[in-house]
Amino acid sequence: xxxxxxxxxxxxxxxxxxCINCRVCERQCANEVHSYxxxxxxxxxxxxxxxxxxxxxxxxxTRALKIVKTDHTFKENANWRGSIINEIYKQAESGAVLxxxxxxxxxxxxxxxxILLNASQVTNPSIDPLREPMExxxxxxxxxxxxQRDKDxxxxxxxxxxxxxxxxxxxxxxxxxxxxxxxxESLARAAREAGILYNTGEGGLHKDFYQYGSNTIVQVASGxxxxxxxYLEAGAAIEIKMGxxxxxxxxxxxxxxxIVGDISKTRMVPEGSDAISPAPHHDIYSIExxxxxxxxxxxxxxxxxxxxxxxxAVHNVAAIASGIARSGADIISIDGFRGGTGAAPTRIRxxxxxxIELALASxxxxxxxxxxxxxxxxxxxxxxxxSSDIVKAIALGADCxxxxxxxxxxxxCHLCRSCHTGKCNWGIATQEPExxxxxxxxxxxxxxxxxxxxxxxxxxEMMGGMGINSIESLRGNRLMLxxxxxxEKELQILGIKHAGE
Amino acid sequence: xxxxxxxTPLPTKLDESQLDEREFTARCVxxxxxxxxxxxxxxxxxxxxxFKAVGFPEDVGEFYKLYEYAGYCWTAHGRYPTNxxxxxxxxxxxxxxxxxVVHNGEISSYDTNRRTIExxxxxxxxxxDTEVITYIIDYxxxxxxxxxxxxxxxxxxxxxxxxxxxxxxxxxxxxxxxxAFSSMLITGPFSILAGFEGGIMxxxxxxxxxxxxxxxxxxxxxAASEECAIRVLEENLDRVWSPKGGEAVIATLNRGVx
Ligand code: SF4
Ligand code: SF4
Numbered sequence: 001x002x003x004x005x006x007x008x009x010x011x012x013x014x015x016x017x018x019c020i021n022c023r024v025c026e027r028q029c030a031n032e033v034h035s036y037x038x039x040x041x042x043x044x045x046x047x048x049x050x051x052x053x054x055x056x057x058x059x060x061x062t063r064a065l066k067i068v069k070t071d072h073t074f075k076e077n078a079n080w081r082g083s084i085i086n087e088i089y090k091q092a093e094s095g096a097v098l099x100x101x102x103x104x105x106x107x108x109x110x111x112x113x114x115i116l117l118n119a120s121q122v123t124n125p126s127i128d129p130l131r132e133p134m135e136x137x138x139x140x141x142x143x144x145x146x147x148q149r150d151k152d153x154x155x156x157x158x159x160x161x162x163x164x165x166x167x168x169x170x171x172x173x174x175x176x177x178x179x180x181x182x183x184x185e186s187l188a189r190a191a192r193e194a195g196i197l198y199n200t201g202e203g204g205l206h207k208d209f210y211q212y213g214s215n216t217i218v219q220v221a222s223g224x225x226x227x228x229x230x231y232l233e234a235g236a237a238i239e240i241k242m243g244x245x246x247x248x249x250x251x252x253x254x255x256x257x258x259i260v261g262d263i264s265k266t267r268m269v270p271e272g273s274d275a276i277s278p279a280p281h282h283d284i285y286s287i288e289x290x291x292x293x294x295x296x297x298x299x300x301x302x303x304x305x306x307x308x309x310x311x312x313a314v315h316n317v318a319a320i321a322s323g324i325a326r327s328g329a330d331i332i333s334i335d336g337f338r339g340g341t342g343a344a345p346t347r348i349r350x351x352x353x354x355x356i357e358l359a360l361a362s363x364x365x366x367x368x369x370x371x372x373x374x375x376x377x378x379x380x381x382x383x384x385x386x387s388s389d390i391v392k393a394i395a396l397g398a399d400c401x402x403x404x405x406x407x408x409x410x411x412x413c414h415l416c417r418s419c420h421t422g423k424c425n426w427g428i429a430t431q432e433p434e435x436x437x438x439x440x441x442x443x444x445x446x447x448x449x450x451x452x453x454x455x456x457x458x459x460x461e462m463m464g465g466m467g468i469n470s471i472e473s474l475r476g477n478r479l480m481l482x483x484x485x486x487x488e489k490e491l492q493i494l495g496i497k498h499a500g501e
Numbered sequence: 502x503x504x505x506x507x508x509t510p511l512p513t514k515l516d517e518s519q520l521d522e523r524e525f526t527a528r529c530v531x532x533x534x535x536x537x538x539x540x541x542x543x544x545x546x547x548x549x550x551x552f553k554a555v556g557f558p559e560d561v562g563e564f565y566k567l568y569e570y571a572g573y574c575w576t577a578h579g580r581y582p583t584n585x586x587x588x589x590x591x592x593x594x595x596x597x598x599x600x601x602v603v604h605n606g607e608i609s610s611y612d613t614n615r616r617t618i619e620x621x622x623x624x625x626x627x628x629x630d631t632e633v634i635t636y637i638i639d640y641x642x643x644x645x646x647x648x649x650x651x652x653x654x655x656x657x658x659x660x661x662x663x664x665x666x667x668x669x670x671x672x673x674x675x676x677x678x679x680x681a682f683s684s685m686l687i688t689g690p691f692s693i694l695a696g697f698e699g700g701i702m703x704x705x706x707x708x709x710x711x712x713x714x715x716x717x718x719x720x721x722x723x724a725a726s727e728e729c730a731i732r733v734l735e736e737n738l739d740r741v742w743s744p745k746g747g748e749a750v751i752a753t754l755n756r757g758v759x
Contacts, residue, residue, distance in 0.1 A: 124607040124689050125710055132708060133660045139680050147645055147681070154670075155651070157677050371620045374684070466609055467690075469708065470658075472683040473610030480612070 005089040007072050008047035012056075018064035019043055025056035025065060030423040030435055053416035055425035087346075098346035101419035101429070103246060103338040103383055103405060106350055111357035111490070112389045116499055118480040119465040127469050129460035135470040136167045136456055136463075140377040140399055141306045141330045160330060162306050162377075163237050166195030167456045168394060168471060171448075172335075172381045172402035173219050173241065173310070175203025177254050177263045177275070178342035178419070179408075180436040183428045186411055186444030188212040193445065194452040197236060199402075202226075202252065202277060204266040210234050217308065220297065222251055223277035225267040229300065237331070238297050239308040240290070242281070245339025245382040248312030248353045252277035253343070258422060258431055291327040298328070306330035313337060313359030313382060314352075318366035325367055325376045333402060334359050336382025340405040342429055343420035356382040357396065361494045364397025364476060373397075373476075387458035396494065397476040410451040411444050523598050523643065528622070530597060535624040541590055546599040548698065553592040573754055574701050576694045578603035591627065594696070595635040601696040602638065604631040605726050606711045609689030617684035630691075637685050638695055647678075649695075649702050653749030655682040657707045694724055700753035709746030716741045722752040 012033060021043060026034040031049045034056060036042075050067065057065045074082045087098060120126040127134065141162025148156040171191060176184050178201065185208075191198040192215045199217040200209075204226015209216070218235035220227050232238055243249070254267075254275040264271040284290050294307050309324045310333040311317065317334060324332050336356025341349065360380045367373040380393050381402030390401050409415065412426040419429035427439030459471070468474050482499040483491050491498055510525050518525050530542045544551035550570070554561040558579055562568070578593035594601040608614070608630040615625045615633050621644070623636040634656070641647045641655060655678050659667075664675045679686070690710030695702045703724040705713045716723035716731040717740040723731040728741060744750045 120609070124609055127708070133662060135661055137661055139683070143681055143683075147647065155674055155677055157673060159677065159680055162680075368616055368620050373617075373620060468609045468688045470686055470688055472679075472686050473613050473688040475613055475684065476616050477610065477613040478616075 004048075006048070006086055007070065008050065009070060009086075010050050010052045010067050011047045011070050012045035012050055013066045013068050014043060014045060015064045016042065018062040020062055020064075022061060024059050024061065028055050028059050028425065030425050030430075030432070031421075051416045051418040051421070052414075053418065053425045054414045099343055099420045100346040100349055100417055101341055101343050102415055102417040103340045104350050105417065108337075108355065110383075111355055111486075111494065112385075112392050114484050114486050115357070115392050115494070115496065116482050116484060117388070117391060117395075117462060117466065118482070120467040124467045126467055127464040129457075129464045132464075132469060134460040134464055135472075136459055138165050138168045138400055138471055139163065140165070140379065142376055143374040145374075160306070161304055162330065163197060164195075165197065165400060167452060167459065168398075168400035169194075169390065169452055169455065170196055170217070170379065170400060170402050171198035171407050172339075172404035173199040173201035173217075173239065173244075174342075174404060174408075175201030175219075175254075176206055176266055177201075177203040177258060177431070179428055180424075180430055180439060181206065181262070182436050182439040182441045182444065183408070183411060184209065185441040186439070186448060187407065188215065189441065189445035190448030190452070191215040193449045196452065199239060200226075200235070202241060203254075203263070204268065205231055205234055206262060206266050219310075220293075221277050222279070222281045223275060225269060225275055225277070228268075232297065232301050232305070235305065237306045237308055238301070239310055239333065240281075240293060240297070240329075241310045242284070242290075243310065243312035243314070243335065244341065245312045245335030245337050245353055245356070246341035247344040247348045248314050248337075249279060250345070250348055251279040260431065263431065287323040287327060290324065290329075294328045308333050308379070310335060312339075312352075313354045313356055315354060317354070317359045318362040321363040321378075322366055322370055322372070325370075325372045329376060331377045331379060331399075332363070333379040333381065334363060335402070336380070338383035339381055340383075340408070341419075356380050357393075358490075358493050360393060360398055361396050365495055368476075387455040388462065390455065391459055391462045391474070392481060394471065394474050395477050395480045396496075397478075399475060406451070407448060410447045411439060527598060527639070531622065531624045534626040541626070543590065544596055546596060546601070549596065549599045549601060549696065551594055551596045551601060553589050555589045555592065574696055576601060576603050576696050576701065578605075591629060593631055595627070595629070595631045597635050597639045598643070599696075599698040600635055600639045600642070602631055602635040602693055604634055604691055604693045606630075606691035606693075606706065607689055608634070608687050608691055610687050611689075613684055614687060631693075634687065634691075634693060634695075637687075638697075641682070641685065642697070649697070649751050650749055651678060653702070653704050653747070654678040655685050656687045657704055657747035657749070658686050659747060660707065692726060699755075700751060702752075703744065703750045705744060705746045705748070707747035712743070714741060714743050715750055724750065724752075 033045050033049045035044050037044050052067050139162050142160050144158045148158050150156055171187050187198040188209050192212055197215050197217050200219050202219050202221030213234040214236050216235040217237045217239050218231055219239045219241050221241040256272045256274045259269050269275045297307055307329050308331040309329040313334050313336045321332050337353030377399040379400045380398045384401045384403050393401050413428050422430055424430040427436050466480055478495050481496040483496050484499045515525050530545045533542050552565040593603040611630050618636045621640055625632055641652045654675050658679045691706045692711040692713040693704050712726050714728045716738045718735045718738050725731050
């Protein structure tokens with residue numbers, strides 16, 4: 001190996017006046033940043049290993065630690081930025097594809113931040129959610145095209161099976177394998193308590209979690225890991241994963257080193273062999289093939305489970321969604337380019353796909369123009385960060401949102417974007433027993449339930465302010481939105497007016 | 502400029518369209534309202550007329566010579582334009598075929614309702630909430646085949662907590678209506694009078710954010726925002742009452758008040 005040309009991105013700043021040499025940081029850091037120098041009797045750090053996950057900072061009893069961005073710098077260059085130079089050094093050294101995790105961190109526009117909500121004044125009273133009922137319950141699934149009556153003239157229930165949620169939020173797909181057993185347990189229990197659903201991702205369903213079946217979406221991805229009859233029947237809905245916002249167009253790869261024990265059993269992949277999800281489903285090469293898979297899944301579960309088709313938000317997402325709406329799917333899920341992942345090639349994560357706000361607006365509009373919006377429900381994900389993002393997404397036309405990264409943050413994730421190393425110090429994106437046990441599911445699930453109920457309160461407040469007392473009357477209600485700092489084209493795609501109009 | 506024509510669809514055109522007469526007429530109305538700038542069809546019923554104007558009620562009555570008409574059901578609406586300057590075309594009722602709607606309020610679900618009803622061939626050209634309510638009633642009644650009472654269960658649907666406590670049959674019916682037609686729920690304050698062939702329906706929003714009073718005298722039925730309006734017409738009422746929010750009061754020509 002030649003000279004290491006990389007200077008660490010972050011520095012561990014240790015206040016020596018405060019440090020009591022308790023060595024907590026040393027034990028807590030799976031990246032082995034901290035060590036004790038017996039001779040000098042002081043703690044030392046190796047900044048080059050630090051991923052900035054804040055585990056040591058949070059646990060240091062004397063608040064002796066903080067992590068700072070290094071002020072070491074290359075000669076300033078707006079084109080050849082430091083990060084770009086460093087990536088070239090890395091690849092020149094390794095000859096490999098750059099890997100990263102979580103969502104696209106780059107400074108693309110965040111449309112949610114450029115949209116403002118309405119509130120009632122004078123002519124239309126706002127509604128106080130503490131005094132009046134404020135409904136957030138939603139049903140996902142296709143709506144009938146016509147009514148039927150029995151011989152006495154009574155309406156016949158011709159609704160297809162669907163999903164009922166107490167609030168339009170679901171935990172998005174995160175597989176057992178990419179995240180830990182304890183993280184999965186927290187999600188499953190929280191979903192049950194909050195009256196919503198979580199999603200198995202493509203890793204199968206651990207036998208311990210079958211009991212949460214009615215709050216589970218079971219996923220069928222291109223690798224078909226862990227898919228069999230009991231699995232399909234266990235969930236409340238089945239999701240076909242065609243794509244993922246963090247890495248549209250490519251598959252997944254869980255290295256053999258992680259396929260151990262229960263994960264191997266759950267995925268139905270022999271221990272130690274890589275679990276490779278191909279980029280396409282090898283039985284889906286066009287829309288008619290998708291239709292076949294939708295109906296095979298429905299057939300094998302006796303038409304008792306709604307089928308979700310999940311796609312990444314890509315350029316002609318509206319046309320794709322229109323095809324899916326005619327494929328027999330009950331729900332379309334669209335994942336924006338900021339969606340998270342356990343591991344993705346950096347170039348793909350940072351350069352492929354489009355923002356969810358634009359994708360959602362154009363899908364909703366296209367389905368309406370074709371008169372088929374009610375054939376399907378639309379669920380969106382890919383960086384829903386708070387309750388106002390949810391309200392804006394619903395007003396743009398979504399039925400419900402998926403949250404992934406936000407849920408992990410609730411569990412303690414500090415967005416260090418190092419999930420692909422498998423050494424998550426917070427016990428989330430790891431399978432090392434020592435690390436996994438740091439996440440206590442009894443506390444984890446409560447934090448998730450708290451997050452969902454806090455957001456529910458906030459959603460109700462915002463709805464009440466707009467004089468709307470049922471979330472159904474917010475869906476697609478774009479007059480409640482105004483853009484700020486958006487150009488004509490952006491406003492046109494979002495289907496909203498500019499503030500002041 | 503107001504023109505009044507009495508027209509029937511050209512039989513050959515009607516046959517060619519393969520539509521029933523009402524659908525054919527409704528589509529012509531949409532086509533004119535959307536396609537011809539400045540032209541609107543305000544009245545397109547068979548046994549129903551709509552008269553709009555800006556001015557005092559007595560002058561309007563005079564202008565249209567209302568004393569020359571006889572009818573079993575009248576709705577009148579004096580509008581204090583909430584959010585837009587007064588324009589005679591914006592006066593209520595809004596009507597399509599034999600459905601007419603007068604509305605007091607401002608609905609907060611407007612764009613949800615508009616974007617939904619426009620999927621079914623309607624074009625909201627007047628940009629008022631009353632127009633969208635009229636089309637929803639026409640769609641649900643004429644095209645989908647729901648009864649007026651069921652329509653009330655869609656547009657002013659009971660809260661889930663109320664539905665959950667209903668007896669089994671009712672519970673099934675109302676939860677079906679809410680799930681199947683969720684985008685046609687109307688929120689925000691409204692009290693509406695919907696005229697149809699053979700009767701009238703009075704309906705409040707489910708929180709009763711607007712007032713609505715019903716009066717009965719012999720076989721006459723009165724509905725108004727304020728009781729005093731009814732008292733002007735009939736001082737000695739047999740019964741005066743306020744329906745609950747979301748409770749539809751339907752009066753028909755031969756079957757009385759439902
Ligand atoms: S955890 Fe804090 S006090 Fe303990 S050794 Fe590390 S820096 Fe020092
Ligand atoms: S899950 Fe863990 S490894 Fe991944 S970003 Fe969060 S803290 Fe870092």
